[in-house]
Amino acid sequence: MAILPRVLSARIPMALVGVAAVVASAAWVTSRGNPARLDKPRFDEVIADHAAKMLEDGRQIFRFDTFGDEAFWGDALQLHKAIAGEKHGGVGGGVSPLPETLRQQLQEGKVNLDDPATTLALLKLNAVVGVTGFFDGNGNIRSMGIQCAFCHSTVNNSLAPGIGQRLDGWANRDLNVGAIVSLAPNLKPFSDLLGVNVETVKKVFASWGPGRFDAELDKDGKAFRPDGKQASTLIPPAFGLAGVNLHTWTGFGSVTYWNAYVGATEMHGSGTFFDARFNRRDQYPVAARSGSGNTRGTPDRLTSELAALHFYQLAIPAPKPPAGSFDPAAFERGRGLFNGRARCATCHVPPLFTEPGNNLHAPSEIGVDAFQADRSPTHMYRTAPLAGLWTHQKGGFYHDGRFATLLDVVAHYDTFFKLSLSEQEKSDLIEYLKGL
Numbered sequence: 001m002a003i004l005p006r007v008l009s010a011r012i013p014m015a016l017v018g019v020a021a022v023v024a025s026a027a028w029v030t031s032r033g034n035p036a037r038l039d040k041p042r043f044d045e046v047i048a049d050h051a052a053k054m055l056e057d058g059r060q061i062f063r064f065d066t067f068g069d070e071a072f073w074g075d076a077l078q079l080h081k082a083i084a085g086e087k088h089g090g091v092g093g094g095v096s097p098l099p100e101t102l103r104q105q106l107q108e109g110k111v112n113l114d115d116p117a118t119t120l121a122l123l124k125l126n127a128v129v130g131v132t133g134f135f136d137g138n139g140n141i142r143s144m145g146i147q148c149a150f151c152h153s154t155v156n157n158s159l160a161p162g163i164g165q166r167l168d169g170w171a172n173r174d175l176n177v178g179a180i181v182s183l184a185p186n187l188k189p190f191s192d193l194l195g196v197n198v199e200t201v202k203k204v205f206a207s208w209g210p211g212r213f214d215a216e217l218d219k220d221g222k223a224f225r226p227d228g229k230q231a232s233t234l235i236p237p238a239f240g241l242a243g244v245n246l247h248t249w250t251g252f253g254s255v256t257y258w259n260a261y262v263g264a265t266e267m268h269g270s271g272t273f274f275d276a277r278f279n280r281r282d283q284y285p286v287a288a289r290s291g292s293g294n295t296r297g298t299p300d301r302l303t304s305e306l307a308a309l310h311f312y313q314l315a316i317p318a319p320k321p322p323a324g325s326f327d328p329a330a331f332e333r334g335r336g337l338f339n340g341r342a343r344c345a346t347c348h349v350p351p352l353f354t355e356p357g358n359n360l361h362a363p364s365e366i367g368v369d370a371f372q373a374d375r376s377p378t379h380m381y382r383t384a385p386l387a388g389l390w391t392h393q394k395g396g397f398y399h400d401g402r403f404a405t406l407l408d409v410v411a412h413y414d415t416f417f418k419l420s421l422s423e424q425e426k427s428d429l430i431e432y433l434k435g436l
């Protein structure tokens with residue numbers, strides 16, 4: 001701009017656009033026409049190639065990268081031994097690869113898929129979503145690691161319940177993380193960190209239940225709420241996140257912020273995570289002691305993966321609900337209410353269904369207690385993006401599943417915001433939510 005006379009740029013802006021376009025296409029003609037420049041791809045092609053590679057790399061990382069966390073889950077906790085069971089050189093009965101429902105069906109049919117040996121065989125094939133087994137030369141399991149997909153992928157049950165094609169990003173609301181980790185022969189790393197005995201650690205893990213995890217326990221040591229209830233949150237989906245500013249239920253940071261947090265401090269991969277907010281002794285006594293806000297694992301197997309992992313996650317769309325799973329006419333009426341009289345869209349702004357900008361609210365703005373918000377540096381709740389809500393109805397709604405059904409959610413807003421919705425309007429809003 002500086003080299004163009006000000007008068008010209010102000011008077012004929014359209015002509016300037018024209019000039020820019022011609023210059024661009026002339027450069028293209030030259031680069032194609034001149035053999036000496038054929039080996040130099042246009043920058044547009046560089047971008048497209050980069051995007052394709054990031055997507056492919058990111059998918060691999062999301063599905064299979066342990067960031068070296070087998071040093072924790074296998075070598076330290078010895079969790080692989082509990083999975084293998086005594087008959088296969090481990091301890092205890094071993095872990096069946098199958099969900100309860102399928103197990104019952106198989107018991108009736110007497111097919112022996114329900115055997116830790118099958119788990120090991122599937123692990124060897126790298127066919128267990130979110131878990132990698134490491135085997136020695138004799139085929140005995142020697143360690144194991146977990147991936148993002150452990151909690152944020154499910155399968156489409158195309159073959160049987162629990163068996164099918166991967167659905168990356170879908171929240172795993174059947175997985176009982178607490179129960180699985182509890183099986184580990186060595187829980188000392190947790191009891192040392194939290195400064196409590198192993199029995200207490202087991203009690204905390206047992207309190208969570210399926211589809212839940214506590215990603216702040218190792219920072220603030222808050223194992224239970226002041227009212228004695230368990231302190232975990234639901235596992236959220238990791239799809240439909242592009243365009244959404246802050247992530248996690250309480251807006252800790254961006255997607256890539258959280259990936260570094262989880263990779264280094266929750267999965268215990270070997271890598272770097274930095275956030276000085278965790279040095280605050282009053283809010284994060286455990287992290288201030290352990291120094292996890294300044295984690296410097298070597299070698300760093302995480303930082304180099306963050307860009308592609310971020311890119312892949314932003315590429316996962318929120319899945320569309322199947323036809324017939326909601327009533328289209330009620331959906332349309334619900335849309336009118338959502339954007340109008342019920343004022344939902346003031347916070348859940350379509351089509352992101354969260355606010356562009358600083359998408360946080362004080363607990364008092366949505367009529368809930370501050371326990372989980374106060375475990376975050378923000379002390380706020382993040383407006384939950386609602387697209388794909390139909391995929392994670394199991395376990396309830398809001399960060400801790402306090403509302404068992406969508407009707408409970410709508411009834412809460414109805415009371416809290418004094419909306420005076422009729423029963424028909426409530427049910428229309430629910431059909432709308434189911435169709436997002």
Ligand code: HEC
Pocket residue numbers: 146147148149150151152177212213214215216233234235236237238241246247248249250255258259262263267309313
């Ligand atoms: C043990 C289960 C578990 C594993 C493994 C796990 N997560 Fe999560 N993830 C959670 C839970 C629970 C939350 C919610 C945390 C909170 O709000 O405090 C979460 C939150 C998220 C969010 C925020 C979603 C939103 O709506 O803002 C993203 C993104 C995410 N995880 C991605 C990942 C990635 C990438 C990995 C692998 C590096 C990973 N997670 C590994 C359980 C897990």
Ligand code: HEC
Pocket residue numbers: 249338342343344345346347348361365366368381382383384386396397398399400409410413414429433
């Ligand atoms: C003041 C802003 C605000 C308004 C207005 C609002 N919400 Fe929310 N909504 C939130 C926040 C913040 C959360 C996350 C709460 C949590 O994590 O505990 C949320 C969560 C939800 C959830 C749960 C999502 C999940 O993954 O569990 C649903 C469903 C929902 N809202 C629907 C609605 C409907 C329907 C309306 C209108 C009747 C509405 N919201 C009005 C801020 C708002």
